[in-house]
Amino acid sequence: MRFAMAERRYDPQEIEPRWQAVWADERTWEVANESAADGVAAPRAGFQGVGGFMQPGGLEQNSYVLEMLPYPSGEPHVGHLKNYAVGDTVAHFRRRRGERVLHPMGYDAFGLPAENNAIKTGIHPRDATQASIDSYRRQFRRWGISIDWSREFGTQEPSYYRWTQWIFLRLYERGLAYRKQAAVKWCPKDQTVLANEQVDTEGRCERCGSLVEIRQLEQWFFRITDYAERLLSDLDGIDWPEHVKTMQRNWIGRSEGAEVTFRCEELGIDYPVFTTRPDTLFGATFFVMAPEHPDVLRLAEGTEHERQVRDYVNHAITESGEERGDLDKPKTGVALGRTVVNPVNGERIPMYVADYVLMEYGTGAIMAVPAHDERDYAFARAFGLPIRRVIEGTDPDADEQGLPYSGEGTLVNSAPEFDGLDSRTALAEIVAWLDRGGKGHASVNYRLRDWLVSRQRYWGCPIPILYCERCGIVPVPEDELPVELPEIEDYTPKGRSPLAAAEDWVNTSCPTCEGPARRETDTMDTFVDSSWYFLRYCDANNDRAAWDQAALREWMPVDQYIGGVEHAILHLMYARFFCKALSDMELLEVQEPFSSLFTQGMITRDGAKMSSSRGNVVAPSSIVERFGADTARCYVLFIGPPDQDADWSDEGVEGVHRFLGRLWRLSAEVAELAGPPGEGSPAAADAQGPDLELLRKAHWAIDKVTGDLRRFAFNTAIAAVMELLNECRRLRDAAGTETLRFALASAASVLFPFAPHTCADAYELLTGTRVWEQPWPEADEALLERDVYELVCQVNGKLRDRVQVAAGTSAEELKQRCRVAPNVRAHVDGREIVKEIVVPGKLVNLVVR
RNA sequence: GCGGCGGUGGCGGAACGGUAGACGCGAGGCCCUCAAAAGGCCUUGUCCGCAAGGGCGUGUGGGUUCGACUCCCACCCGCCGCACCA
Numbered sequence: 051m052r053f054a055m056a057e058r059r060y061d062p063q064e065i066e067p068r069w070q071a072v073w074a075d076e077r078t079w080e081v082a083n084e085s086a087a088d089g090v091a092a093p094r095a096g097f098q099g100v101g102g103f104m105q106p107g108g109l110e111q112n113s114y115v116l117e118m119l120p121y122p123s124g125e126p127h128v129g130h131l132k133n134y135a136v137g138d139t140v141a142h143f144r145r146r147r148g149e150r151v152l153h154p155m156g157y158d159a160f161g162l163p164a165e166n167n168a169i170k171t172g173i174h175p176r177d178a179t180q181a182s183i184d185s186y187r188r189q190f191r192r193w194g195i196s197i198d199w200s201r202e203f204g205t206q207e208p209s210y211y212r213w214t215q216w217i218f219l220r221l222y223e224r225g226l227a228y229r230k231q232a233a234v235k236w237c238p239k240d241q242t243v244l245a246n247e248q249v250d251t252e253g254r255c256e257r258c259g260s261l262v263e264i265r266q267l268e269q270w271f272f273r274i275t276d277y278a279e280r281l282l283s284d285l286d287g288i289d290w291p292e293h294v295k296t297m298q299r300n301w302i303g304r305s306e307g308a309e310v311t312f313r314c315e316e317l318g319i320d321y322p323v324f325t326t327r328p329d330t331l332f333g334a335t336f337f338v339m340a341p342e343h344p345d346v347l348r349l350a351e352g353t354e355h356e357r358q359v360r361d362y363v364n365h366a367i368t369e370s371g372e373e374r375g376d377l378d379k380p381k382t383g384v385a386l387g388r389t390v391v392n393p394v395n396g397e398r399i400p401m402y403v404a405d406y407v408l409m410e411y412g413t414g415a416i417m418a419v420p421a422h423d424e425r426d427y428a429f430a431r432a433f434g435l436p437i438r439r440v441i442e443g444t445d446p447d448a449d450e451q452g453l454p455y456s457g458e459g460t461l462v463n464s465a466p467e468f469d470g471l472d473s474r475t476a477l478a479e480i481v482a483w484l485d486r487g488g489k490g491h492a493s494v495n496y497r498l499r500d501w502l503v504s505r506q507r508y509w510g511c512p513i514p515i516l517y518c519e520r521c522g523i524v525p526v527p528e529d530e531l532p533v534e535l536p537e538i539e540d541y542t543p544k545g546r547s548p549l550a551a552a553e554d555w556v557n558t559s560c561p562t563c564e565g566p567a568r569r570e571t572d573t574m575d576t577f578v579d580s581s582w583y584f585l586r587y588c589d590a591n592n593d594r595a596a597w598d599q600a601a602l603r604e605w606m607p608v609d610q611y612i613g614g615v616e617h618a619i620l621h622l623m624y625a626r627f628f629c630k631a632l633s634d635m636e637l638l639e640v641q642e643p644f645s646s647l648f649t650q651g652m653i654t655r656d657g658a659k660m661s662s663s664r665g666n667v668v669a670p671s672s673i674v675e676r677f678g679a680d681t682a683r684c685y686v687l688f689i690g691p692p693d694q695d696a697d698w699s700d701e702g703v704e705g706v707h708r709f710l711g712r713l714w715r716l717s718a719e720v721a722e723l724a725g726p727p728g729e730g731s732p733a734a735a736d737a738q739g740p741d742l743e744l745l746r747k748a749h750w751a752i753d754k755v756t757g758d759l760r761r762f763a764f765n766t767a768i769a770a771v772m773e774l775l776n777e778c779r780r781l782r783d784a785a786g787t788e789t790l791r792f793a794l795a796s797a798a799s800v801l802f803p804f805a806p807h808t809c810a811d812a813y814e815l816l817t818g819t820r821v822w823e824q825p826w827p828e829a830d831e832a833l834l835e836r837d838v839y840e841l842v843c844q845v846n847g848k849l850r851d852r853v854q855v856a857a858g859t860s861a862e863e864l865k866q867r868c869r870v871a872p873n874v875r876a877h878v879d880g881r882e883i884v885k886e887i888v889v890p891g892k893l894v895n896l897v898v899r
Numbered sequence: 900g901c902g903g904c905g906g907u908g909g910c911g912g913a914a915c916g917g918u919a920g921a922c923g924c925g926a927g928g929c930c931c932u933c934a935a936a937a938g939g940c941c942u943u944g945u946c947c948g949c950a951a952g953g954g955c956g957u958g959u960g961g962g963u964u965c966g967a968c969u970c971c972c973a974c975c976c977g978c979c980g981c982a983c984c985a
Contacts, residue, residue: 059937251981293903293980300902300981307985325985338985381983406983416985425983497984618980688923690912694905695978702911705923711938766913769922776922779939842918847966849918873952887965893917897965 060711062678085600118613122182142803201590212532213596241543303497324412333440341366342409353387510573518560680805717812740784753829842893
């Protein structure tokens with residue numbers, strides 16, 4: 051036994067802070083802007099910068115690796131740990147491959163939890179937020195994440211939100227920020243309005259779960275709908291998970307069709323409707339408006355239905371989204387006592403109000419074609435309205451009972467010039483006919499609504515707008531930015547922003563006419579703050595501008611973005627919109643912020659989401675204290691494929707910890723035994739026996755980890771290093787110390803992105819050098835191929851034997867070797883070989899009869 | 900209802916159409932120790948068999964193939980989106 055066992059203890063609590071101090075002192079992970087003469091710190095003199103050694107010509111590629119910024123509340127949870135473990139691994143891997151990597155950190159620090167906490171405790175949101183930020187920063191540093199801390203900021207800092215306001219004003223100038231009166235979604239618990247995206251399917255606030263109410267309010271919106279088409283089509287060009295793209299496509303909800311005008315002759319008003327099936331126009335037998343439609347009451351006024359309509363509308367608009375959205379409930383509605391004229395045939399059809407028509411979509415009114423639409427059909431049956439078939443399906447059997455039929459087919463009962471046409475042709479011709487007569491036109495409709503950004507809350511970015519009695523809406527002049535949040539006494543929301551109570555702050559004078567003016571008291575949706583933070587990182591310390599274009603050119607777009615799938619629509623769509631809008635203003639040169647997106651899966655415990663109410667929360671800090679940061683990081687990556695959900699296991703953590711301990715201890719022992727590094731590196735050419743075997747395994751592992759890192763298969767990458775270490779342990783007595791040194795150094799080198807402290811330490815013990823300054827190792831192709839391998843011998847596809855053969859053995863020879871293998875003979879004897887399949891390097895399959 | 904993802908040992912999970920179960924956990928046996936902790940060595944899909952070996956095995960049923968966890972068809976189950984979007 052050459053090695054004394056377990057003499058040295060693996061002590062991450064000593065190792066990890068030691069290396070963290072080196073990286074902090076030397077500012078190892080900072081990158082300077084090449085373009086910049088601004089505030090971004092340049093690396094310390096004398097330090098070459100990571101990657102510089104790889105491409106002496108200075109040809110390094112810049113790359114930008116970013117994890118979604120955290121909302122700081124309390125201390126980070128395991129979801130953060132996984133998020134930053136993935137990002138840091140990617141960042142390290144890219145650096146070692148010669149890229150200059152921008153890997154910054156910040157905090158999405160405005161938001162309701164801090165404000166609600168202030169209401170409860172009286173602690174200023176600013177102070178509570180600052181405490182959380184400090185705690186997050188402390189943890190991230192303790193995790194050893196390779197952050198460029200010189201670019202850190204929080205979105206609540208005036209030096210940041212000054213530029214959020216500046217962007218708001220740019221959007222306002224362009225007409226992309228506007229104010230309008232609308233039916234908006236109001237959360238009664240959070241006491242603020244919400245954007246459509248922030249209300250879930252059941253009509254609940256995505257933050258607190260309360261059922262939202264609808265209110266008529268005048269609010270600020272961003273005109274994201276102007277970008278619907280580009281937001282949709284540009285999805286094709288970005289490397290994002292398909293399911294995220296699908297979710298965005300569904301959310302944007304593009305549909306092609308036509309807008310057709312129906313005229314109410316009694317009142318002389320035109321009502322356009324959107325339809326995707328203008329080919330069914332002749333089948334329209336009634337007309338339906340949403341209860342929220344502004345004309346409904348006016349239409350019914352003076353008719354015998356007035357009272358009924360009024361009652362129905364009142365009921366419908368107070369009904370919750372959940373009740374109204376119930377698909378199983380029978381259709382309800384009330385006749386308006388008015389008619390509209392179908393433009394294609396001049397028919398007068400009755401008007402109804404019904405809650406199955408939504409004000410938010412299309413024009414808030416529809417033509418109803420009961421024969422060819424399920425919902426209209428249900429309504430027609432309930433109200434005894436005529437059903438007229440105008441499309442005959444292609445399937446002749448399904449016809450008579452087959453209503454409603456929503457497929458394509460041949461037109462019937464329409465007009466002589468259209469009857470007999472197939473629905474597609476008819477659709478085009480009918481639209482053309484409408485267009486000629488000024489009765490309609492082809493049209494594209496989107497489900498996407500404009501982004502409501504006003505919030506009636508305190509702890510957010512003030513909207514930089516004034517209301518002047520004389521001049522109306524006046525933007526705050528740029529040189530007066532930021533409009534800072536005033537100090538207030540009472541955060542309690544009262545249906546309007548708490549800022550409204552800050553009289554001294556609210557009352558100001560108009561910059562144009564110098565008359566009295568009042569400040570906008572709403573703050574911005576916090577998703578505004580996070581829609582551009584990745585731009586600010588590129589030039590984080592610029593106090594003259596939001597950014598310098600040259601800085602953006604250097605880093606944007608983000609090469610690899612990493613975060614949770616819960617932002618698939620919200621943040622990821624808003625950020626895309628900002629990019630497009632800013633680029634139209636020539637403030638930015640990219641159209642898409644995130645070239646490549648990775649969405650990590652959730653970590654659950656006992657199959658359930660971790661939450662303090664369930665009491666199943668695993669605090670990363672407790673894991674780090676017990677096992678060290680490297681164990682915590684490796685574990686969350688080893689647990690399974692990183693894009694899938696995974697269940698936490700305490701035993702699994704211990705397993706990873708044992709592995710890191712074995713790696714470190716064996717490295718320490720080999721380093722001690724082998725003496726100072728440098729001399730006698732193992733030459734592959736003359737290695738043989740166990741040395742060759744171990745060398746091969748090392749190169750195999752290098753190759754495997756490299757490939758796995760490229761495809762984000764972190765779990766199998768770690769498994770490969772485990773295999774290499776197991777091989778080192780198996781051969782520790784048989785192989786030479788230099789071979790062992792090489793094998794262990796290789797293990798430490800490729801595991802460094804996952805477990806940077808342990809690997810930096812082991813690597814230094816073994817080689818006397820800093821692993822992060824070494825280029826990523828390359829596997830020796832020659833050593834990846836075996837000179838002997840195990841040939842699998844199958845009979846009728848079943849494994850019957852294995853034989854050792856030399857690499858390069860001919861197919862004929864392989865067949866022969868297979869045929870004579872003892873257990874193969876037992877299965878072949880007395881039967882006829884009808885076919886022999888040879889897969890060189892793998893197997894031979896004998897087909898017998 | 901529509902769309903997406905998934906279903907493999909006791910558990911988490913591996914497997915370019917080519918040895919199913921890598922790696923880890925757990926479990927069992929053993930070593931070290933006065934003992935414990937830590938560490939080390941071995942076994943571990945399942946059934947039959949002393950063994951050699953054989954049968955069965957990747958949600959279900961079909962198909963393609965010399966060969967299917969992998970490809971095709973039809974289902975079942977679970978999770979996640981979306982859903983009266985005209």
